[in-house]
Amino acid sequence: MSAIPFKKPGVVRSEDTVAIRVEHVTKEFVLRHTRSMKEAFVWLLKGRKGELSVTFKALDDVTFDVHDGETVALLGFNGSGKSTTLKMISGVMHPDSGSVATRRRVAGLIEVGAGFHPDLTGRDNVYLNGAILGMTRAEIDEKFDEIVAFSEIGEFIDTEVKFYSSGMYLRLAFSVAIHTDPEVFLVDEILSVGDEPFQKKCIRRIKDLVRRGKTLVVVSHDLDLIMDICERGIVMDHGSKVFDGSSVAAVAMLRNRPPEDVQREQNERVERRLADKRRERREQAEAAAARGETWVPEYDPELDDPAELDDPTKVRRSLGN
């Protein structure tokens, strides 16, 4: 019992299935202390003596390919270059040397709410942020109700978001981001959104994406969750790639423990969780049967095949789940 049910079968690794290609990427940041023309001018007058600025290598010759359908985690301690790598892939930053290429529509669950403006209503922000993330007007119109339902904002949707609690704000932002439909999702440390029920909902949604064959690149410090979601792990340290392999082995490396132990614990944890979920389902079904009702379980990407969603007698998906 080592197979973790929601993980997809092997991904084809060929030249045709490359979704993201990162080749020898190096990026230096300038640590400039001033932003005035005077300083730059004085520096020029002095014959360009000394360094005007100090540079810092954020990425150093990083190379990897991500193929269609792969789920990859970027791991490493703070400042190891994970988020910079994601920014390169999303096109926000360009490499100093080397190249980054993507094939399909890439969108980010990066920094949710970056496009939100506090003085606009929730409704206006959904449209603005959806458009910023690459959705068309028709797409947003179609998904609007679902976005609002998922966020659990309800009647506050026409209130300016500056009056929202921080949890409501993040829920709405996350909800917009997750309803964009790119082929490649970039996820940066946002799985800790809102309260526990909402977090569970978000994680279920992401597992659903995985099960539907979306390509994911995830940055997170939640290593247990990483092992649940990702098959592959890339460990980075001070801007260099130091490991590229299975996510379990990558986590073992970070935790400085034997991979076999980590794998065994991970399997146990998954077994326990699935057993709990199955038991809960059975109890719900029995309770419903006792009341004489027909009962259809709620869709769970860890237990059900997404294809079963087409048959309403097998599983149901309630709006906003």
Added chain:
Amino acid sequence: MSASAPQLTAPGQDRGLREVFSNPFLLKLLVDKEIQIRYRGTVLGLLWSYIKPGVQFLVFYVAMGVFLGLQRGVENFAVYLFAGIIVINLFTEAFSNAARSVVANGGLLKKIYLPRELFPVASLWVAFVHFAPQVLVLLVACVATGWRPGFLQVLAALAGVVVVSVFALGLGLLFATFNVFFRDAENIVDLINMVATWASPVLYMWTMVRDSLWGWVYYVYMLNPLTVSVELFHFAFWEPTTETMAWSVPPHLLSLWTPVALVVSFVTLFLGDRLFRRFEGNFAQEL
């Protein structure tokens, strides 16, 4: 899958201004956002875009027309003055907002990729939204003073708007790029805007430049696209309302100076676009 798979392309390499206009929905939302934010919490809202130029006009009219006596030399001085003021207002607003737009939206630019020239272009649209009511007021004033426009006048006004907007957007792109690296740029922008009002015949007549300075200054003066736009507006709105003027707009305005101004504006836009795109890859790390 393999045959239909699109090519691997570098992310974040957009096609400049063409990219901006290929997504009109996003552009519209950004313009709406800017306008909503500008007038948040105000009672009068967009009415302010009537009040501000109105007051500006009154001040200049009293100071220049009455105190300095310019209205005795110019028939329908009020129309003359207002036609120039709205051109300069369009320029200063479009230019200063475009120059600040990239830094103002820095939080977004450094997190999510989207065509970055959207922001300066959105500033230009916002300036148009404020420009439209001013044109309306001008039209009312013109009609009241017996304005009968011909085809040429309408064309001249359109050319004036094109020159101003293209020039403002070009300069806006240049200074938006400077502003990312040196925040001094904002002060230079304010300086340019202050000079712009006086470097074109808004509050005085172009004949004064011709008569009181050396000959070559006049040609330099006419190379300024703003001078040409203001004169195009004078030609379109003020000249048809006059009857007894000994002079009017500068000679060869339509045949020579308008094409020159168009060329200068588009060259500025081209250079602004080039500079912007050359450095936009570094915006995210510099902001």
